Amino acid sequence: MKRTTTLMTLAAPLLGAILLNSCTLMAVSGAAILITEEFRDNAVSTVVPLEPAIAWTGVLASLSDQSNDLVHRDDAHNSARTMIDGGEVTVYVEQFDLGQTRILVEAKKYMVHSQDLSVLTLERIEQDLMNR
Missing domain, CATH: 1.20.5 (Single alpha-helices involved in coiled-coils or other helix-helix interfaces)
Structure with missing residues (x-):
């Protein structure tokens, strides 16, 4: 016992x-914000002539301007998530080539991929990056 x-x-x-x-x-x-194959399949992307660190800082500022919600960021993976125009937007920044950075944006509204919101958010990010 x-x-x-x-x-x-x-x-x-x-x-x-x-x-x-x-x-x-x-x-x-x-x-952590996971970048999955589904994300890559549904994301819209662009390549900008900036170093990744500069692009990442600009993307965070742009997301903050576009959203009234908190921007959830993962600095280790250069990814961020927030709510914009009623949809959940995820952004990923990666080095594309020397001095070039790819920005990927994927948005979902009501748990369904929203191409329109993805394109609109990416266009706003590009505008903000070029104006800075």
């Missing part, structure tokens, strides 16, 4: 630590 109690006393904190670690991983992974 004493052996079982001791075993349970040791097992409970270990089980708690395992569960806590998996919850922590879930919370951390929930913050």
Whole structure:
């Protein structure tokens, strides 16, 4: 009886630590913005003659100007998500070539891909980048 109690006393904190670690991983992974094959298939894109760091800063400023909501950004992957004109917009910035950056925009309204909102958002971003 004493052996079982001791075993349970040791097992409970270990089980708690395992569960806590998996919850922590879930919370951390929930913050990342994933760029999937579906995103790449539905995204509209353009290439701008800017370094990625400069383009990324400009894209964030443009999204902030276009949206009344918080811009959720993932600086490690140069991706951001926010609500614009009633749709969820995701933007991804990547180096295309030396001194050139590709900007990809994908928008969804009511959980369905919205080509119109994607194009409109990308056009606004391009205008903002050229005016800065």
